[in-house]
Amino acid sequence: MSEDQLDQLKERKRTEEAAIESAFRQLYSAVWLPRMQSGGLEIEKIEVGGRPLQATGVHERVMELLTVTYRKVNTTITPRKTVELLKLGESNRLGMKASEVQDAFFGFLGYPRLDTSATLCKAIARGVEEGVFGYYSGTVPTSGLDNRYQVNPDKVIISRSLSEDEVDMESGFLMVPEAIQAVLAETPVGSAPVQPTTPETTGPIQPTFPLPTGPKKIPLVHFAFEASREQLFKIWNAIANLADKAGKVRVEVDARSDEGFDPTWLRNAVQEPLEEADVLKDKKEGNQENG
Numbered sequence: 008m009s010e011d012q013l014d015q016l017k018e019r020k021r022t023e024e025a026a027i028e029s030a031f032r033q034l035y036s037a038v039w040l041p042r043m044q045s046g047g048l049e050i051e052k053i054e055v056g057g058r059p060l061q062a063t064g065v066h067e068r069v070m071e072l073l074t075v076t077y078r079k080v081n082t083t084i085t086p087r088k089t090v091e092l093l094k095l096g097e098s099n100r101l102g103m104k105a106s107e108v109q110d111a112f113f114g115f116l117g118y119p120r121l122d123t124s125a126t127l128c129k130a131i132a133r134g135v136e137e138g139v140f141g142y143y144s145g146t147v148p149t150s151g152l153d154n155r156y157q158v159n160p161d162k163v164i165i166s167r168s169l170s171e172d173e174v175d176m177e178s179g180f181l182m183v184p185e186a187i188q189a190v191l192a193e194t195p196v197g198s199a200p201v202q203p204t205t206p207e208t209t210g211p212i213q214p215t216f217p218l219p220t221g222p223k224k225i226p227l228v229h230f231a232f233e234a235s236r237e238q239l240f241k242i243w244n245a246i247a248n249l250a251d252k253a254g255k256v257r258v259e260v261d262a263r264s265d266e267g268f269d270p271t272w273l274r275n276a277v278q279e280p281l282e283e284a285d286v287l288k289d290k291k292e293g294n295q296e297n298g
Contacts, residue, residue, distance in 0.1 A: 034065050038072060040079060043116045053077055058244070070122070076244055080120045084127070086134025090183075092118060095140065101186040102156055104147060105131065105179030128174040131181065141165035141187050143180045144173075156186050163187050228253075258286075 008016075037054040055068075058076055062068045073080040093111060094100055109127055112118045121127065135142045141163040148158035165187060228249065234242065250256045262268075281287045 031065060032063055032068065035069050038069060038079075040120075041116060048116070051079075053079060058247070073120075074122065077248060080122050082122050082126060084119060084121060084130050086130050086137060086139040088119075089127075089130050089134065090139060095181070096183040096185065102148070102180060102182035105174065105176045105181060108181065109176050124176060125171070128171045128176070131174045131179070132169045132171045134181075135164055135169040136167065138166040138184060140181045140183055142169060142174070143182065144175050144178045145180075147180060148182075156182055158182075160187055 037052055040051045040053060042049055042051050053072060055072060055076075060068045060071050060076070062071045070080070074082055089108070090096065093103060093108060095103060105127075108131075109124055112121055112127060113124070131142065134140050142165070143158055143163045145162070148156040151157050163182070165184065246256060246258075278287065
């Protein structure tokens, strides 16, 4: 083969490789997520649509769609939100195994979707540092007659720094501050804590998780804010998300310039694109003030 023919083959190879790479990037244009709605199971379809994604890898594009564009998967969760969802401190639920916390978030619909278990580790470490709950690692502590955990308070970490790497989802145990304080108050100096007898069980204890009922739905949403060009780029996805749910949103724009706007520029750069998008149906909507 001649050099020209070899060059043509190499160019053809590069073209086909680029086409294959582009085809892979377009995979998974939609993600289907199960959700609980009105007491039943439904499928929510999340589509890429016309919004460009920055990531190039298949998995990275899907995660960008779910974590950035639509925020259907959370990369963070606060300790207090965790306590609220699990109802720690309510109905004598003074503590919970870390593995049960993980099972609740990743095994039950209705809880916020998290990207990885590392997100929970961060929330637990932060909650310990902020004193929201204490962390204990070891055998599950027994409960006293007053439903308070009998554990040496020196082994409970609370209100001090805890590394995320120190959080063990298998042996870790979370307890609310009230349970720890009760142990401190009821353990006499120089004596060992009393280990109360517990009733016999006929089988393994099955952990129960409270299903979040969710807040009451809001029928009307209203926002009013000022934004620069850069801020508009950052928030426009949020407005688009709202339009996806509502069908339509009403947008009112007020813009003032001390130097004034050139009518030709205003027509070409602003009004015509809005008219082409079919959002300025009434001429009054595009009126400008003079003076």
